Amino acid sequence: MSVEPGQTSVGFIGLGVMGQSMAGHILNAGYELHVHTRTRQKAEIILSKGAVWEDTVGRLSRKCDVIITMVGFPADVEDVYLGPDGILNHAGKGTVVIDMTTSSPDLAVRIYEQAKLFSIECLDAPVSGGDLGALNATLSIMAGGDKKIFDKMIPLFEVMGKNIVFQGKAGSGQHTKMANQIAIAAGMVAVCESLAYAKKAGLDPQTVLKSIGQGAAGSWSLNNLGPRMIAGDLEPGFYIKHFIKDMKIAIASSSRSGLRTPGLDLAMSLYEKTVKMGYENKGTQALFKLFE
Amino acid sequence: MSVEPGQTSVGFIGLGVMGQSMAGHILNAGYELHVHTRTRQKAEIILSKGAVWEDTVGRLSRKCDVIITMVGFPADVEDVYLGPDGILNHAGKGTVVIDMTTSSPDLAVRIYEQAKLFSIECLDAPVSGGDLGALNATLSIMAGGDKKIFDKMIPLFEVMGKNIVFQGKAGSGQHTKMANQIAIAAGMVAVCESLAYAKKAGLDPQTVLKSIGQGAAGSWSLNNLGPRMIAGDLEPGFYIKHFIKDMKIAIASSSRSGLRTPGLDLAMSLYEKTVKMGYENKGTQALFKLFE
Numbered sequence: 001m002s003v004e005p006g007q008t009s010v011g012f013i014g015l016g017v018m019g020q021s022m023a024g025h026i027l028n029a030g031y032e033l034h035v036h037t038r039t040r041q042k043a044e045i046i047l048s049k050g051a052v053w054e055d056t057v058g059r060l061s062r063k064c065d066v067i068i069t070m071v072g073f074p075a076d077v078e079d080v081y082l083g084p085d086g087i088l089n090h091a092g093k094g095t096v097v098i099d100m101t102t103s104s105p106d107l108a109v110r111i112y113e114q115a116k117l118f119s120i121e122c123l124d125a126p127v128s129g130g131d132l133g134a135l136n137a138t139l140s141i142m143a144g145g146d147k148k149i150f151d152k153m154i155p156l157f158e159v160m161g162k163n164i165v166f167q168g169k170a171g172s173g174q175h176t177k178m179a180n181q182i183a184i185a186a187g188m189v190a191v192c193e194s195l196a197y198a199k200k201a202g203l204d205p206q207t208v209l210k211s212i213g214q215g216a217a218g219s220w221s222l223n224n225l226g227p228r229m230i231a232g233d234l235e236p237g238f239y240i241k242h243f244i245k246d247m248k249i250a251i252a253s254s255s256r257s258g259l260r261t262p263g264l265d266l267a268m269s270l271y272e273k274t275v276k277m278g279y280e281n282k283g284t285q286a287l288f289k290l291f292e
Numbered sequence: 293m294s295v296e297p298g299q300t301s302v303g304f305i306g307l308g309v310m311g312q313s314m315a316g317h318i319l320n321a322g323y324e325l326h327v328h329t330r331t332r333q334k335a336e337i338i339l340s341k342g343a344v345w346e347d348t349v350g351r352l353s354r355k356c357d358v359i360i361t362m363v364g365f366p367a368d369v370e371d372v373y374l375g376p377d378g379i380l381n382h383a384g385k386g387t388v389v390i391d392m393t394t395s396s397p398d399l400a401v402r403i404y405e406q407a408k409l410f411s412i413e414c415l416d417a418p419v420s421g422g423d424l425g426a427l428n429a430t431l432s433i434m435a436g437g438d439k440k441i442f443d444k445m446i447p448l449f450e451v452m453g454k455n456i457v458f459q460g461k462a463g464s465g466q467h468t469k470m471a472n473q474i475a476i477a478a479g480m481v482a483v484c485e486s487l488a489y490a491k492k493a494g495l496d497p498q499t500v501l502k503s504i505g506q507g508a509a510g511s512w513s514l515n516n517l518g519p520r521m522i523a524g525d526l527e528p529g530f531y532i533k534h535f536i537k538d539m540k541i542a543i544a545s546s547s548r549s550g551l552r553t554p555g556l557d558l559a560m561s562l563y564e565k566t567v568k569m570g571y572e573n574k575g576t577q578a579l580f581k582l583f584e
Contacts, residue, residue: 105493128507142503165503167495175493176503183486183509189555190478194471197542200549201397201467203459211434211457211468215420216530217475219511238508250489257492259583262562263481266554291551 003066003156005030010156011064013057013080013087014101015042018127019070021134022100022160026068027051029159036060057083061090066156067097073245074104081111093119096149100141102126102181102242104249105174106256112145112170121149124170126177127161130238138162142180144172178253181246184221186263188287189270191221195229196291205230229288236283243284244271295358295448297322302448303356305349305372305379306393307334310419311362313426314392314452318360319343321451328352349375353382358448359389365537366396373403385411388441392433394418394473394534396541397466398548404437404462413441416465419453420472422530430454434472436464470542476513477539478555480579481562483513487521488583497522521580528575535576536563 003010008031012023015037023046027033033051035043040053047053054060057080061067067087069080077099081087087097088111097120099108108124115122123145133139139161143150150166157164167176194217198208206227213223228234247268254261270290279286295302300323304315307329315338319325325343327335332345339345346352349372353359359379361372369391373379379389380403389412391400400416407414415437425431431453435442442458449456459468486509490500498519505515520526539560546553562582571578 128504128509130508133507140503140507163503163506165499167499167503169494172493172495175490175495176500178493179486179490179495179500180504180507180509182489183482183504183511183514186478186482186485186555186558187509187511190475190482193478193546193551193553193555194475196551197474197546197549197553198467198471200551201464201471201545203464203467203471207457207459208468208471211432211455211459212420212472212475214455215425215432215472216422216512216516217420217472217479219475219479219513220508221511222475224508253493254485254489257489259485259488259492261485261489262558263478263485263555266478266558270554 002152008032008065009034009063011035011054011060011067012070013037013060013067014070015046016070016072017131018134020046022070023051024049025137025159026156034060034063056085057087058085058090061087061095062092065095066153067091067095069097069099069101071101074107074249077101077103078107082114088114088118088120091118091120094121096121096123096153098123098125098153100125100127102177102246103174105171105178105253108144108174109171121146122170123149123153124173125157126173128177128180129161132237141165142167142173142176144168144174145170178250181243182250182261182264185247185267187219187221188284189263189267191219191226192229192288192291194222195226195288199292225285228283228285234279234282234286236281238284240271240274240282240284240286241280244268244275247271294444300324300357301326301355303327303346303352303359304362305329305352305359306362307338308362309423310426312338314362315343316341317429317451318448326352326356348377349379350377350382353379354384357387358445359383359387360392361390362392364393366399366541369393369395369399374406380406380410380412383410383412386413388413388415388445390415390417390445392417392419394469394538395466397463397470397545400436400466401463413438414462415441415445416463417449418465418469420469421453424529433457434459434465434468436460436466437462470545473535473538474542474553474556477559479511479513480576481555481559483511483518484521484580484583486514487518487580491584517577520575520577526571526574526578528573530576532563532566532574532576532578533572536560536567539563
């Protein structure tokens with residue numbers, strides 16, 4: 001099968017902030033779109049634009065050629081795919097399922113193997129780029145699974161993202177996302193310490209950014225979250241509670257492979273402190289509050 | 293005084309890899325250049341191009357309107373400025389001295405205050421950008437001291453660098469450089485852990501960089517040193533031994549201001565391990581050897 005607007009019916013499960021934008025792009029591209037999410041209210045906007053509501057995951061699964069999931073935690077992914085009303089129990093042979101949730105690489109492999117038994121094709125394709133990336137269809141999409149299925153899905157990925165990269169066999173998308181989160185984790189600690197140092201030294205942190213933002217110390221975090229730290233703006237671009245979820249998966253996955261990650265462990269322990277301070281629903285830049 | 297080729301005589305002390313390039317730009321710009329360095333052999337190239345050799349710091353100091361230092365450790369800076377044959381004992385009133393070594397902010401303040409007693413003007417102006425930045429005159433220069441002296445020295449800075457920023461009173465240049473090194477320190481740990489994770493997960497790290505290099509995990513270290521880590525290329529762009537020197541100053545300076553820096557401390561302890569493994573004279577990317 002190939003995907004084509006007017007030919008392919010797409011199911012989308014999980015209409016959080018990210019999911020709503022992503023599903024919207026699919027609908028706008030002309031695909032027949034069926035949606036399901038735990039809180040029906042979240043589907044109202046997209047239903048008003050022509051998406052079809054499905055009461056259960058099972059009903060949705062029986063009607064769609066391609067099913068995309070963008071839910072919360074690995075436990076949700078497991079339930080949506082492997083539970084009694086789950087996708088694998090209801091989708092027809094040849095259906096393509098794509099989990100775009102950031103989830104456990106091991107679980108991605110398990111779902112892929114189960115799906116094979118049902119003759120269902122499976123990709124893991126988590127994203128980075130946050131709310132804004134989803135809204136502007138500029139997400140980075142990192143995919144694992146069978147290359148020939150990935151290739152067929154490219155048109156669908158292209159309505160949601162820009163940097164679409166096949167990373168290898170099942171689980172590789174999730175592993176790549178973990179590598180992404182690990183690179184961010186201790187990096188955030190570094191950014192906080194640097195700007196806290198600048199403030200304590202009596203420097204103007206904005207002027208310091210002019211000196212250090214573009215050279216060897218430069219990073220997306222420093223240049224994008226640094227100014228929010230300085231301004232005390234804690235609005236979530238990426239929620240601390242979600243980052244902690246990702247770091248937990250990364251720590252479990254690292255430890256299974258025998259890799260020591262002291263920087264990641266440190267970041268995790270510091271972010272757990274921010275939760276105790278009440279910053280769980282703030283953006284990851286609120287880590288700065290520990291250092292100020 | 294203002295600086296002008298043909299009018300201003302410039303002294304340059306310290307002709308290591310960085311110093312040789314920087315002094316070369318000053319000579320090429322048409323300034324009368326006097327040089328001194330511990331190992332005369334290192335001056336040969338620049339002497340052959342027309343620089344004048346001075347046997348001692350004192351002799352150099354008596355002949356120059358502006359004196360730039362680019363030496364090794366804070367102890368060297370202290371000796372060159374405050375020692376018996378040091379600059380302050382020999383330079384004339386109104387001389388401008390500029391320390392571009394990465395050194396202790398406290399020492400920079402001490403030298404500034406001593407210099408005032410001798411009616412000598414003093415700036416601290418460390419750089420970032422490494423060998424290549426020095427060679428290509430694209431250094432980032434972060435300066436502290438009196439703004440009116442900084443302004444007068446801009447033409448001289450411009451022959452060596454591109455991003456020239458006044459950061460505040462004496463010591464502020466060094467403090468800014470410390471903020472720069474602190475942002476790099478735990479960030480390097482993050483990059484190593486991320487790429488080591490990718491390798492252990494069986495991914496192709498080059499392909500992973502395509503997914504994660506440009507988004508929220510992106511950094512100069514990831515994009516420039518990551519490929520060298522993957523390739524096993526340990527050639528020094530920036531020496532581990534020099535980075536350790538800088539981190540020591542940063543840790544001392546943080547602790548004096550009561551700032552806790554667990555990420556910096558972690559990076560320091562890991563880099564100390566690389567020294568034990570024999571990587572002192574390798575580039576900072578050799579940290580990856582601890583994680584591979």
